[in-house]
Amino acid sequence: MARILGIESSCDETAAAVIEDGSNILSSVISSQIATHSRYGGVVPELASREHLRAIVPVVRLALEQAQTELSALSAIAVTQGPGLVGSLLVGITYAKALCMARGIPLISVNHIEGHIHAVASQNTIDYPALALVVSGGHTHLYEVREGFKYRLLGKTRDDAAGEAFDKVAKLLGFGYPGGPVIDVLAPHGNPEAVRFTLAKMKGNTLDFSFSGLKTAVLRWYEARDMTAEITARRELLASQHRPTLEEWLSVTPAATLDLLASFQRTVIEELLRRAVRAADDIAARSLIIAGGVACNSGLRAAAEASHLPYAVFFPAVGLSTDNAAMIAAAAFPKLARGEFADSTLKADASLTIG
Ligand code: KG4
Ligand code: ZN
16 A cells, blocks of 8 residues: 655645545645635735745645544655746745655655646546646646656647636636636626637647637727726625625626627637547547646536547546646656655756656
8 A cells, every 4th residue: 555645836726635556535635825816816926935835734734634644654755846836836845855854755756737637547547548638727738648657748838828818818807816717607608609709720730729819809809898897896796705606796797798708718618629639539549638727617528528529538526627736646656656756856847848
């Protein structure tokens, strides 16, 4: 029985988890900083590091306690090396190193994107080769995943990540941060055909993504209208109520704006799925893995299902889509088996890549 403690602090979640044998989640603790960042409409790096510093010790302690695991019972401690915010990554890495050194526990470094893939791979029986679409606030990447977790990057965003596009549109229209969950619940109340957006045409690698054109189109739509009253109403709602209900959002969002949100979300989903399906065909994929925060999106899940693809499509379980440490511990398991350890020279790498 190998138990790994995972530590994740790459962005705005401080998380720790204990996993047994690569898939059995004994505990998964996530301390979110959303309340700190939401009023700024995005993550403020300086505040993020400070919050991680505050949270790291209690979060790790709680994860061990809930898993009824002593440090001495751990086979390794896994930590996110990157990509992410360097000041945030440093908090997790420094703490993981200190625990490993003090207790003589092996250290394993994990790539955050690989973690998102393992959030799905560790909980399902995947046939390889698989195509992985990793869609979050920081990434929109397509990877070929072969047996033994060998990766090849097939395409990525040239500008914004898909989650970032959700967040920026939400911020522009006064829906706060993060934007994905709000747009997700409001989109079904609008007409997805109402606003026609042009799909991105990519020169060079046609498996790359671009969301800047879509973002600009939303900005033009916004500039052509006077939205002051509804945006003010939404900001007031957010200020009075940290997490407004669907009914409250609907009461401050006219039909035209709901149509915009529905059309925007439909376009993002179309951009994501058409490239993922093409890439999957290119590599004769036997499974499709969709991971990362945007994989929570119900429209994306429904569209993937409605496509009746000739291979199985896997999404993360609840709690494993957005940032968490269970996925970091899961990704470390094959590395433990291969004896791939890090040492005290491990450094944060804000733009770490895989494949
Ligand atoms: O994976 P994650 O927690 O952090 C990164 O690694 O970036 O993803 C966060 C992103 C945010 O941009 C958020 O708006 C988006 O995931 N997100 C969603 C949904 N839930 C979270 N996007 C669309 N629909 C959702 N339901
Ligand atoms: Zn992430």
